[in-house]
Amino acid sequence: MPAAPKPAFATTTSGNRLPIPSLPQGELLTLNVNEVPSVESTLGPGTSVQLLRLDPEAGRWVVMVTMAPGAEVPIHYHTGTAEVYTLRGTWIYKEYPDQPQTAGSYLFEPGGSVHTLTVPADSAEDTVMLVMVTGANVNFSEDGRFHSVIDAVSLQYLLGRFAQDQGVKLRYIGATGAGFVETE
Template sequence: MLPLAALPQGELLTLNVDDLPLIEDSLGPGVSTKLLRLDMEAGKRVVLATFAPGVSLPIHYHTGTAEVYTLAGRWRYREYPDQPQTAGSYLYEPGGSVHTFYTPADNTEDIVMLIFVAGANVNFTDDGQFHSILDAVSIKAQADMFAAQGVEGLRYINGSATVIAGTD
């Protein structure tokens, strides 16, 4: 018997990123991801993302917080050109912040980041028009689509279990 009240845990919730498929161009050309965790109720997601040199993403507004740990490479926000993020950088983004992500075209290596996001990224075009929303719901739909297309080994932690995409 445990010395305190605790939720029962039937399995250790763990994944080895080396065993997960890299979904190439999953968030656009040059942006590949490995999905690690989705929490649909809390609107949280964790991904390991790889960006090719020269990638630029639409300006985005965070409805919640984001935390980014850069494992390899160099990237920036257009709004903060004098603050490049490099291997070993940890970045915290408060809810309500707005950024335009890009990877310099002269990078000699891919950028690899571990990204924790709560809430949604609301994306806009260069002229300020609505572009898209990226959140736990859209990422789950995308994972299910890739699983239906035959991507093998696509699984992630969801709540209190490890699930195979397309089966929950």
């Protein structure tokens, strides 16, 4: 039987070992959103998505979303939590029109929440949001019928297809410990 691997230990910059085991890390898993390509019309007309992190096994995805004035994401139900930080512009949930999200707003959505995201048509600029989701968005048509599901697995497929069709090469942070993922 092979010997068990020795635990990795973090060290100080002078080489002294810290009393905790750690995962080996050869590089920081970091992306500059100014260098991450956008995939257009991923969530519908007037939207673009920059994929930052995707972990299909944990059902977690992190994207930067840009939406033009008048763009909308259909009514959807969250199976898990979502966190949205608005970097630029304004957006609302149609169900909460008196609570606009503006640059600097942080929104936490518990699992089970239902809403329709829209950027007002009279907005002066595109809206940019950092969106972190665990679980899935179950999407419905305007008449209340089931439309589709977006989760980490389907997002990986959809973004891969749209990126390929648009000639975009994706580079994002993959599942825990997997490092970067790059597409052709």
